[in-house]
Structure formats: C-alpha cells, structure tokens
Amino acid sequence: MTPTAALIDPFTPFSVPFMGRPLLLLVALAIAAGTVGVLVNLRRLEFSTDGLTHAVFPGLVVGATLGGAAGLMPGAIGAAVVAAVVLALISRRGQPRDTAVAIVLTSFFSLGVVLVSGSGGATGSLSDFFFGRLLTITWADLGLSLALIGVAVLLVVLTARPQLYAAFDPAGARRAGLPVLVLEVVGTVAVALVVVAASASVGTLLALAVVIVPTAAARALTRSLAAAAVVAIAFGAATGWLGLWAVVQLAVLGVDVAPGATVALTMIVGYLAALAIGHLRGTSTRHSAIASSAGAAS
Amino acid sequence: MSEPVVEIADASFGYGGAPVLSGVSFEVRAGEAVALIGPNGAGKSTLLAGLLGLAQHEARVFRVPAARGEIGTLPQSSEIDPAFPVTLEQVVAMGRTPRLGLKWPGRADRRIVAEAIEAVGLTEHRGTRFGDLSGGQRQRALLARALAGEPRLLLLDEPFNGLDHGSRDALLETVRRLKAQGVALLITTHDLDLARAVCDRTLLVNGRQIAFDETGCVLTLERVEAAFASHVMEIDGHTLATTEHHAAAHGAHHHHVLQDDGAAGAEHR
Structure with missing residues (x-):
C-alpha cells in the first residue's frame, strides 16, 4: 500500500489493539447513546447527566491516587453512588432538581480540582481526567466498561415502555399507577453506569458528549422516535470512528x-451538520407544503 | 340497577392538615356518568386524586376499583409537551402499559389499541405525530389512551375545555357510547349544559358537598349559587353572576342576574 493510500485507508489503523479497543468502546457507547441517551433527551436530564459526569471526577482522582489506572473505575463507581444519594437527599428536602444538580456538580467538581492540584501531578493532569486516556485503555478496562454499558442498556430496554409513558406524561403515568419514582431511579442508575463506563476511559467531558450529542443530532434529523434511536447509534459509531481516524491522520x-x-x-x-441538514429539510418541506397548498387552491 | 363501581360515604379528602373537601357521599354505577361540578379551588381535583390514591382520604365507606388499569384518566392535554416525538398510536398504546407492566404488547393489545383509536374517530390519524394534532384531536387521543387500558371507571378532568364544536360533539358521542358499554364516568366540568347533556347524576361541591342527585335536580340556580358564591360562571357564552358576586360588584339588590353577552334572551335554569 502506498503512503497516500495508507493515509486515507479507513480500516487499517484499527487493526492494531490500541486503536481497536477505543473503537469498540465508542461503538458500545453509541449503542448506549441510542438507548440511555434517548431517555436522557426525552426526560430532559441533560443537566443531571452533566452533574453526574462532574460528580464522577473526584472519584477518578481518588481512584488514581489509591490504585493508579486500575483504580479509576472503582473510584468512578463509588463517586457516582455517593452523588446519586446526595442528589436524592437534596431533592427530598424540597429543593428543585436543577438546584440539587448544581450543588452536587460544583461541590464534587471543586473537590476533584482540589484533589488534583493537591497531589502535585501525582494522579495525572486535569486534562487526563477531562478527556480521558482513550488510547491506553486495557482489555480489562474495556471489559468492565462493556459490562456496565450492557447493564445500563438492558435497564432502559426492559423498562422502555413505562419509561416512555413517564417521560411523555409524568402526571398521567402517576395517575395510571406506574411506579414513577422507581422508573426515575432506574433511569438515573442507567445514566450513571454509562457515565462511569465512559469517564474512566474517555474522560468526563467526552462522557457527557457521547450520551447527549448523538441523540440531539438524531432528533434534528428525524421526527420518529424509533428512527431517532437508530440514527443516534449510527451517528455515535460514525463520529467515534471518524474522530479516532482523524487522531491517526494528525499523528501521521x-x-x-x-x-x-x-x-x-x-x-x-x-x-x-445534522442541525443544518434538519433545517434545510424543514425549509424544503415547508416550501413543498406551501407549493402543494397553493396548487390545490388554484 | 347496575352495581356501583365507586361507592363513597362520609368522606373527606386532603393532603394532610385540614381537609380540602369534606362531607362527601356519592356513588357511580356501571354505565353511568356523574358530573363533578364546583368553582376553582372547590376540591374537585383533590377528590379525583383521592380516588386514585394520590391524595389522603378518611371515609366510612371507600370503594373504588383497585386493580392496575381499572381506573382511566383524561388529563387536560395542555399539560403535555406537543414537541414530544410520538405518534398518536404510540400515545394510545401507552394506555396498555399499566396492565402489561414490563411485558411487550401482543396481537390482542394491538387490536385493543386500534379499537380505542377507532372509538374516538381518529383511525386515519394513527400515524400522525401527537403534536401535529389539533387541540380537540389531542384530547380525543388521550381519551383513547385511557380507553386502551379497558377501564371500569374513567375520570375526565375538564374534557370539554377549549374544544371546537366538532370535537365537543365527537367527545359527547364517545361518552354516550362508553356509558352504553358499561363504563362508569366521573366528569369534572364548568359547563352545566354539557353536564345536563350526558351526566345522569351530578355531585356539586365547594369545600364540602352541596348536593348529589339527578342532574336536573342538582343544577337549580339556588344550589349552583350556593356552590359558586362570589363567582361568575360562563354558560354557553352567557355570563352568570351569582347574587353575592353581583351585590359585591354593583352594590345592588339581591336578585339573580343573567348578563347576556352573547345571544339575547337565553336562560339557563
């Protein structure tokens, strides 16, 4: 293969394990985006998800301090559980949900920054935690991440129909006798699992992006819920692959x-790009609707 | 005479502290529609919440259908986000969820959903996005969702609010058909004419029970005035000011007033 052909070859870079593992993880996260991400979008939990990604941050730092790279995941899980409990306690005290999330977000994030700065760089730099160590994840890390993502996806798929009802009409779901609080807890746990799976390897910033962005793009492209889930998965996988491919090309x-x-x-x-396509499509649909109604009128 | 689906005696309803509504005794039989009428803040919503177990109650007799899906509700469609990406069919299928739990719907469930959509006359719109339906069609879609649960009791909260005449007539027809099928209905409304049109009996409340009897007997001006003291009511485009309100507003004499701001000469007694 010529150097130019190798440069634009979309597959060869991923045949080496240190590139194949991140790609596998991003594809799994794309499936999470098409299920857990859709739930986040429908229930408007973006800010709560942001809160959880920040809450996981000090857990990563503590995990790295105590156990190095192997301590990242347990640290993240511990922090996610503490954050979920604190969130629930603040909400039960009658605080609005956004207030609770803001308090958890800022306090946990500050704690993480203090821990990183106090360690004098021993636990890694801030950017390591923000953007992760995507290319250095091990098979063990990948296995644990896939397991967490699998459980999260399963939780959402199993409860999909009542979740849809509770997201569409929470008051109606409560009146219909659905366990809305339990559904909310199950949804939050699923989000936390995906956030943990993503944070330890791709960083807290990307964790938020992989959960939220694919569904937001899919919603711009399609009006159907089932299509949005499929498009979100395809979007997450394609942009994950493209992003990694760009990393390789820039390295070359x-x-x-x-x-x-x-x-x-x-x-x-x-x-x-999805927003632009969605906008153009909406404009052309409106134009054709106007043209057809004008045609019908004449 | 058919069996009562709801039987309530000497009940009070509230959310802890002083009851919002007290002294309530009524029943709703299978195939019967009961109107629940009272001014804003009278306790109508608290009563509905109490029947659903979402508000507290104390009662000598309290019998309501208890199994999941046996009580269907029709909320005011304005509570729902029209941008939510679901079709009418998906919304109606949600009505099966309380009965199905985590199970996925089978052929029988799909048939029940299709029948519920047909019952409200929206079969041709089943693939339409919920947000693209008119206000009246959304209200009928939510009614179909309630029907898909095959309820024994339907609680309709202001179902005629904001409906055009076509949707209102369609909804009235659906209510009549449900009664014929043996469904018990409890309908809150401010529209006394609609209460007269489809409701066999009426429960009139304002913090306490004013009356419960056949609709024609309950909706006398004296009783409505007792329930709506200091309120102004709209009846079919006419504004009815009760004695107390009129005296307060005009400092005038005690007589019943029907201020006609629509067609002249109509009376509703």
Whole structure:
C-alpha cells in the first residue's frame, strides 16, 4: 500500500489493539447513546447527566491516587453512588432538581480540582481526567466498561415502555399507577453506569458528549422516535470512528492531539451538520407544503 | 340497577392538615356518568386524586376499583409537551402499559389499541405525530389512551375545555357510547349544559358537598349559587353572576342576574 493510500485507508489503523479497543468502546457507547441517551433527551436530564459526569471526577482522582489506572473505575463507581444519594437527599428536602444538580456538580467538581492540584501531578493532569486516556485503555478496562454499558442498556430496554409513558406524561403515568419514582431511579442508575463506563476511559467531558450529542443530532434529523434511536447509534459509531481516524491522520502529520477531545469535537461538528441538514429539510418541506397548498387552491 | 363501581360515604379528602373537601357521599354505577361540578379551588381535583390514591382520604365507606388499569384518566392535554416525538398510536398504546407492566404488547393489545383509536374517530390519524394534532384531536387521543387500558371507571378532568364544536360533539358521542358499554364516568366540568347533556347524576361541591342527585335536580340556580358564591360562571357564552358576586360588584339588590353577552334572551335554569 502506498503512503497516500495508507493515509486515507479507513480500516487499517484499527487493526492494531490500541486503536481497536477505543473503537469498540465508542461503538458500545453509541449503542448506549441510542438507548440511555434517548431517555436522557426525552426526560430532559441533560443537566443531571452533566452533574453526574462532574460528580464522577473526584472519584477518578481518588481512584488514581489509591490504585493508579486500575483504580479509576472503582473510584468512578463509588463517586457516582455517593452523588446519586446526595442528589436524592437534596431533592427530598424540597429543593428543585436543577438546584440539587448544581450543588452536587460544583461541590464534587471543586473537590476533584482540589484533589488534583493537591497531589502535585501525582494522579495525572486535569486534562487526563477531562478527556480521558482513550488510547491506553486495557482489555480489562474495556471489559468492565462493556459490562456496565450492557447493564445500563438492558435497564432502559426492559423498562422502555413505562419509561416512555413517564417521560411523555409524568402526571398521567402517576395517575395510571406506574411506579414513577422507581422508573426515575432506574433511569438515573442507567445514566450513571454509562457515565462511569465512559469517564474512566474517555474522560468526563467526552462522557457527557457521547450520551447527549448523538441523540440531539438524531432528533434534528428525524421526527420518529424509533428512527431517532437508530440514527443516534449510527451517528455515535460514525463520529467515534471518524474522530479516532482523524487522531491517526494528525499523528501521521506529526500533530499529537488529545483523542478524547478530538472525538468530542467530531461529534459536535456532526451535530452542527445534522442541525443544518434538519433545517434545510424543514425549509424544503415547508416550501413543498406551501407549493402543494397553493396548487390545490388554484 | 347496575352495581356501583365507586361507592363513597362520609368522606373527606386532603393532603394532610385540614381537609380540602369534606362531607362527601356519592356513588357511580356501571354505565353511568356523574358530573363533578364546583368553582376553582372547590376540591374537585383533590377528590379525583383521592380516588386514585394520590391524595389522603378518611371515609366510612371507600370503594373504588383497585386493580392496575381499572381506573382511566383524561388529563387536560395542555399539560403535555406537543414537541414530544410520538405518534398518536404510540400515545394510545401507552394506555396498555399499566396492565402489561414490563411485558411487550401482543396481537390482542394491538387490536385493543386500534379499537380505542377507532372509538374516538381518529383511525386515519394513527400515524400522525401527537403534536401535529389539533387541540380537540389531542384530547380525543388521550381519551383513547385511557380507553386502551379497558377501564371500569374513567375520570375526565375538564374534557370539554377549549374544544371546537366538532370535537365537543365527537367527545359527547364517545361518552354516550362508553356509558352504553358499561363504563362508569366521573366528569369534572364548568359547563352545566354539557353536564345536563350526558351526566345522569351530578355531585356539586365547594369545600364540602352541596348536593348529589339527578342532574336536573342538582343544577337549580339556588344550589349552583350556593356552590359558586362570589363567582361568575360562563354558560354557553352567557355570563352568570351569582347574587353575592353581583351585590359585591354593583352594590345592588339581591336578585339573580343573567348578563347576556352573547345571544339575547337565553336562560339557563
């Protein structure tokens, strides 16, 4: 293969394990985006998800301090559980949900920054935690992440129909006798599992991006719920692959970029493209509707 | 005479503290529609919440259908986000969820959903996005969702609010058909004419029970005035000011007033 052909070859870079593992993880996260991400979108839990990603941050730092790279995941799980309990306690005290999330977000995030700065760099830099260590995840990390994502997806798929009802009409679902609080807890746990699975390897920033952006892009492209789930999965997988591919191409050109951030940026570019396509499509649909109604009138 | 589906005696309803509504005794039989009438803040919603177990109650007799899905509700469609990406059919299928739990719907469930959509006359719109339906069609879609649960008791909260004449007539026809099928209905409304049109009996409340009897006997001006003291009511485009309100507003004499701001000469007694 010529150097030029190798440069634009979309598959070869992923045949080496250190590229194949991140790609596998991003595809799994795309499936999470098409299920858990859709639930987040429908229930408007974006801010809560943001709160959870920040809450996981000090857990990553503590995990790294105590156990190095192997401590990241247990640390993240511990922090997610503490954050979920604190969130529930603050909400039960009658605080609005956004207030509770804001308090958890800022307090946990500050704690994480203090821990990182206090460790004098021993636990890794801030950008490691923000953007993760996508290219250095091990098979063990990947296995644990896939297991967490699998449980999260299963929770959402099993409760999909009551979740849809509770998201569409929470008061109606309560009146119909559905266990709305239990559904809310199940949904939050699923989000937390995906956030943990993503944070330890792709960083807290990308964790938010992979849960939220694919569904937001899908909603811009399609009005159907089932289609949105499929498009979100395809979007997450395609932009994940494109982002990693861009990392490789930039490395060949001698530019060393943060892989997690590059993937996040690729998703955002894809989202903007989806918004533009959705807007153009909406405009042309409106024009054809006007043209057909004008034709019918004449 | 058919069996009562709801039987309530000497009940009070509230959310802890002083009861919102007290002294309530009524029943709703299978195939019967009962109107629940009272001014805003009278305790109508608290009563509905009490029947659903979402508000507290104390009662000598309290019998309501208890199994999941046996009570269907029709909320005011304005409570729902029209941008939510679901079709009418998906919304109606939600009505099966309380009965199905985590199970996925089978052929029989799909048939029940199709019948519920047909019952409200929206079969041709089943693939239409919920937010693209008119206000009246959304209200009928939510009624179909309630029907899909095959309820023994239907609680309709202001179902005629904001409906055009076509949707109102369609809804009235559906209520009549449900009664014929043996469904018990409890309908809150401010529209006394609609109460007269489809409701066999009326429960009139304002913090306490004013009356419960056949609709024609309950909706006398004296009783409505007792329930709606200090309120102004709209009846079919006419504004009815009760004695107390009129005296307060005009400092005038005690007589019943029907201010006609629509067609002249109509009376509703």
